[in-house]
Amino acid sequence: MAVSEKISEAELVVMEALWHRAPLTAADVAGQVTADRGWSIQTVKTLLSRLMAKDIIAADQDGRRFLYRPMVAREDYVASESGRFVNRLFGGRISPLIAQLAQQDQLTADDIAELEGILKGLKS
């Protein structure tokens, strides 16, 4: 559940591809990400190796290729990063974060409605 090793920016791009669909071969992952990022397939393979070394993904042999899959659920990663983030910048308190984002006009009417629903659920 806990995500021990750090996932770097570039590694996260690869993880998003695997979270979106897995298992994938290195070539598949590259197909998903080289478009936006302009990486070579070698770069993707390096990132896959590093993620393997960190035990964040695993690979199952399929003939002479590997099929890569996440070992960490996106929800778990997001949960741990969210916690780290509010601790780092908001002393663990969430309402200042919301106030912050509200001030940046990052909250849509839908967000507000949704938040009210969430809060209602929490109070009961």
Added chain:
Amino acid sequence: MAVSEKISEAELVVMEALWHRAPLTAADVAGQVTADRGWSIQTVKTLLSRLMAKDIIAADQDGRRFLYRPMVAREDYVASESGRFVNRLFGGRISPLIAQLAQQDQLTADDIAELEGILKGLKS
């Protein structure tokens, strides 16, 4: 207003000291942070130099020392990091973040009350 250069973890510790009180000499900053972190004063000076190079802080000469002060307001930094964060992990949408944090039991009753107040203000 925008924070161009990245502030690393260690640098952020120094920034927090300067945001808390400024201007400070290198020795003052070290006094604030070496306790928790076990850094030598040299480490603090290196971090100050790097922050200077990034134009995140400035220094005014005071005799043969320098008095360091932030060039970036904490609010601006927090705003830009918050935006970056919700974009990276929540596709820019905030309600999933709140739902996430709520699920981690990171929301206290006070938080909930405060959030309701914020939302009320936003709707009017």
Added chain:
DNA sequence: TCGCATTGATTACATGTGTAGTCAACAGAA
């Protein structure tokens, strides 16, 4: 069977980061 294309493994290299040591200048004590 033999060469080529594919694939993982290894190596490369510049830049950032954490963590400091050393040096040179200068101000104040003796």
Added chain:
DNA sequence: TTCTGTTGACTACACATGTAATCAATGCGA
């Protein structure tokens, strides 16, 4: 005036990260 301690500047060095090139094995087409 000389010694010494303080201070910023410069240098160091290992590990992380971004971005790949190259190598070696191997399976498949000719």
